[in-house]
Amino acid sequence: MADQTLARYVNERSLLRLLRVEGATTRADMARQLKLTPATVTRLVAEMAERGLLREVARPAATEAGREPGRPGVAVALAPDGACFLGVEIGVGVLRFALIDLAAQIVSSSERKVSSATSPAAVVAIIAAELAALSADPAYQGRIRGVGVTVPGLVTLDGFVVHLPILGWKSVNLSELLSAATDLPVLVENNAAAAAFGAVYTEPRLPSLCTIFLKLGTGLGGAAIINGRLMRGAYGTGGEFGHIRIAEDGIRCSCGQSGCLETFVNLAALARETGDDQGAGLADLVALPAAVAGAAAAGEARALAAIETLARHLARGIVVLVNIFNPTTVVLGGVMRPILPLVLPLVERDVAEHIVPGMRMPEFRLSSLGIFECAIGAATLAHQRAFGLPELGTGEGES
Template sequence: MARVELGQQLGMSPASVSDLTASLVDEGILVTEDSGEAGSGLLRGRPKVRLFFADTLGCVIGVWTGFNRIELRLVDSAGRNRASRRIERPLRSLEAGELMDVLAETITAFARDTGHPDVKAVGLACQGYVDTRDGVVAWSPVLGVRDLPLASGLNQRLGLPVSIENDASAMAFAIAQRDPELRSGRTACLMVGDGVGLGFLIQGELYRGARFGGSEFGHVRLRRSGPQCRCGGRGCIEAYLADYALYRDAQLIDHRPAPTVLLPGEDAMTDIVAQARSGDAALANLFREAGEVLGDAVGILIQTLEPDHVVICGPGTRAMDLLRPSFEAALETQTIPELRALAAIQVVESSMDLLTEGVVMQALRELDFDLARLKAA
């Protein structure tokens, strides 16, 4: 942004902003670029000069571990995406040491192959219960080990700062960075896709529980005798809404081939959605029932957390047109009207790219804090 905009947001005088930004430009932390837009006011002015972070301060790598797959993204210090990669690799059968070896080798090879060896930090998003303070994955449906000291294990192998995050919290953080309104008040981001997760933000910062984790909202039980969930329980929200649950039920309806792995791919889910839209009554009913569960889930959120904003996000939004009628009907009947009126509900169509974006943005912010501490010292 331009200096005048920066001063307005921070409540600082133009002289103070100019002095500080000039110092940062001299140090190579910021760079300037002519925006080509005339200055504001009645008189014609010089084009605004915008400030950006330099792209020469190093890179960070964002990683997401899914079911037998790894997604990686390399971003420079200006926030520009430089490279990405997806790797299919069995993970659930690996022991703790072997798993961390595989992840470290994958990250190292990715950094080398991109030609950007100056990596400053790594951020990793993982499904399941993640203790962000101690860097431990206490439980994950996509990994076969519990209480995995992932951050310290990767730090020892890579020699880099490593932070870990629950994947729904990472997506919530990325979405909030794109929309200033979601960084005010309380925002609940319900992610639907491979599983069902919740990222909850208060004034733009992720909520942390007693073990500095997020929320395992997808494993809240709706019905004791409901379908099997990956967590080992039955009747969880996820067991009705996640991709694997919808595909499992679609198999029973029309005897479609089972996926080669537990979780169906995007193509398989797109086919089910297309068939439902084209008039397949049984599959349309499958999404109608899923919409009811989604309405129940959002109603629980509203009545327990009283958020200002509710965001429905994740790959599962691909079928929102099929879910919406029953979702809205269930929400209307299951939620106290006065509380429902307080929450602004929106759907953000999103892909799994937001998971790596979220941990990348957190890693970049930590680098900014490091620069600030260095200057203060």
């Protein structure tokens, strides 16, 4: 009986993943691709449709061999409203919320300004209130299956925030606080790691055996996704790409060292290069990339030089990552996005010149998730935990 239960669990999640990636598919195609008997697929589809996870949709006859022209076939698709997942980004002075459906599409997003000195308990209370409000909405009532939360700092595999200097948090069992505030499954993840996972998970048909994601903002976070798996290291705190050392000296980093990559490519570095660092607050820094992009478009020399300098430093770090990981794709995101279209070709040029000769150049992309990328990523992690197979080595999950 236990073996049958496990087999059904594996088959259900394999079927859900297939439909998420491929879209509407006939029962015959599902049986062929998953190497299951038609009877097994028919039974699974019936059970999952009854639970509101799947639905039948019309499929044009031209796509099915053997059918008469004009007669529609029947395919099976995900029922997007069958389940929802909430993602939350705890940022500096802001909380961002994103709700995704079973098809991993965004159905709702919002943000709330908070004091940058807000305590962990107060933040959890705000998250719980938002979750309660969404759960009471008839559109989502009874459908929210899990919650993912991100923070811009070190997080262990069990959701313990080790160090979060930008918010003044240290040694916070955030997972425990969240679990006490809701009966839903919760997870806690580093913000850049979540954004990286979301960038891959929401576009599953894009070829990407290995993706490196870099999030540029007040710091520089990063993550590697290999064969659909978020690589976190033995204890969950890997992927601190911002602390690759690219110089012997420089501005002292939040980690206590000098020469870290993030100190050369973050918002403060951009402000120094443009001369806008005198008395600049967080709001000024966040608005700076758009202002620099505008100035560069107008041909202002200092803005163009600042972009060139930032790109040169960023390329040094990416060269190290490309030489180590040999990625298929490098994705850039974060609040620097207004200048990233200008940075990207410069980075590509420098990386091509300095990676190990013979190493294949990765494809460079900009994140398509926008300002809610961390919250969306957190929601996709909750989605994957509910409907993926991380513990069975099927190519999705964490490592």
